[in-house]
Amino acid sequence: MNAKVIDGKAFAATVRARVAEHVAANAAHGQPGLAVVLVGDDPASDVYVRSKGRMTREVGMASVKHRLSAETSEADLLKLIDDLNNDDSIHGILVQLPLPGHLNEDLVINSIDPAKDVDGFHTSNVGLLGTGQKSMVPCTPLGCLLMLKDHHGSLSGLNAVVIGRSNIVGKPMAQMLLKESCTVTVAHSRTRNIAEVVKRAEIVVAAVGRPEMVTGDWIKPGATVIDVGINRINETVKGGGKTSLVGDCHYDSCAEVAGAITPVPGGVGPMTIACLLLNTLNAFCDQKGLPRPS
Numbered sequence: 001m002n003a004k005v006i007d008g009k010a011f012a013a014t015v016r017a018r019v020a021e022h023v024a025a026n027a028a029h030g031q032p033g034l035a036v037v038l039v040g041d042d043p044a045s046d047v048y049v050r051s052k053g054r055m056t057r058e059v060g061m062a063s064v065k066h067r068l069s070a071e072t073s074e075a076d077l078l079k080l081i082d083d084l085n086n087d088d089s090i091h092g093i094l095v096q097l098p099l100p101g102h103l104n105e106d107l108v109i110n111s112i113d114p115a116k117d118v119d120g121f122h123t124s125n126v127g128l129l130g131t132g133q134k135s136m137v138p139c140t141p142l143g144c145l146l147m148l149k150d151h152h153g154s155l156s157g158l159n160a161v162v163i164g165r166s167n168i169v170g171k172p173m174a175q176m177l178l179k180e181s182c183t184v185t186v187a188h189s190r191t192r193n194i195a196e197v198v199k200r201a202e203i204v205v206a207a208v209g210r211p212e213m214v215t216g217d218w219i220k221p222g223a224t225v226i227d228v229g230i231n232r233i234n235e236t237v238k239g240g241g242k243t244s245l246v247g248d249c250h251y252d253s254c255a256e257v258a259g260a261i262t263p264v265p266g267g268v269g270p271m272t273i274a275c276l277l278l279n280t281l282n283a284f285c286d287q288k289g290l291p292r293p294s
C-alpha cells in the first residue's frame with residue numbers, strides 16, 4: 001500500500017476539541033443548543049441520533065431530542081419546528097432524514113429557519129452556497145473539504161471529480177470545491193467512460209452508495225481519494241453470516257495507486273458529526289453577532 005491513510009477519526013477529534021474550546025471561550029454569550037427531531041423508529045437513525053446527542057454534550061453544548069411517532073402529522077411536525085425556530089436557547093435544528101413517506105421532506109426542511117439549518121439543506125442555504133456567499137453548508141461534504149484542505153493546503157487549480165450528484169453530498173461537494181478554485185467534474189449514473197473521467201482527477205470524492213465500485217485502475221497515481229460511501233455487506237464466514245462496512249471505493253486496490261485515501265469506517269463518517277457541531281457553533285456565533293471560529 002502506498003497511500004497515506006487520512007485518519008478521519010483522529011481529525012474529527014481535533015475538530016470537536018476546537019469546537020469545545022470555542023464553546024468554553026464564549027460561555028459569557030450563552031450555551032449553543034442543538035435540537036434533533038426524529039420521526040419514527042428507524043433503528044439506524046436512532047443510533048445516529050444517540051451518538052449526535054452524546055457528542056453535542058461532550059463539547060459543552062445543550063442537546064435536545066424530540067422523538068415523534070411515525071404517524072405524526074405534517075402540521076404537528078411543522079408546529080414543533082416553528083416552536084424551535086422561535087426558541088432562543090436553540091441555535092441549530094436538525095430533522096433526521098429520511099422522514100416517513102406521508103411527510104413532505106422539502107416542505108419540512110424549508111420550514112426550518114435558514115439561520116438554524118445546521119444540515120445546510122434549506123433552499124436559501126443551497127442558493128447562498130451556489131452563489132459563493134456565507135451560508136450553512138451540509139456536514140458530510142464540509143467534512144470532506146476540511147480533510148482535503150488539511151492534506152493539500154490550497155486546492156486551487158486541482159482537477160476534482162465528484163462521483164454522485166445527490167443534494168446532500170455530491171452537489172454541495174462540487175460547489176465547495178468550485179469555491180476553492182478546483183476544476184470540478186460531477187459524474188453520475190449516466191456518465192460515459194466513468195473510469196476515464198475519474199482517472200483525470202487529482203481529487204476523487206466518491207458518494208455513490210455502491211460497494212467498492214471505484215477500483216485502483218480508475219485512479220490517477222498520487223490522487224487523493226475521499227470515500228463517502230457507507231455500504232453494509234453480508235459476508236459468509238465459516239458458514240455463518242457477518243455484516244461489514246465497505247466504502248464506494250475498493251480500498252486495497254485504490255490505496256496501491258492513490259497518494260492519500262480515507263478508510264471506511266474511520267474516514268468521512270466521524271467528520272460528519274464533528275461538522276454538525278462546527279455548524280451549530282457557527283450558527284450560534286452568527287445569531288450572537290460573534291465571528292465564526294476560523
Ligand code: NDP
Pocket residue numbers: 140163164165166167168169170187188189190191194207208209210228229230231268269272
Ligand atoms: P444517493 O443515492 O442520493 O446518490 C447516489 C448518486 O450516485 C446519484 O447521483 C447516482 O446518480 C450516483 N450513482 C449511482 N450509481 C452510479 C453508477 N453506477 N455510476 C456513477 N454514479 C452512480 O446517495 P447519497 O449521496 O445520499 O449517498 C452516497 C453514499 O454516501 C451512500 O453510500 C451513503 O450511505 C453515503 N453517505 C455517507 C455519509 C457519511 O457521513 N459518511 C453521509 C451521507 C451519505 P444519478 O443521480 O444519475 O442517479
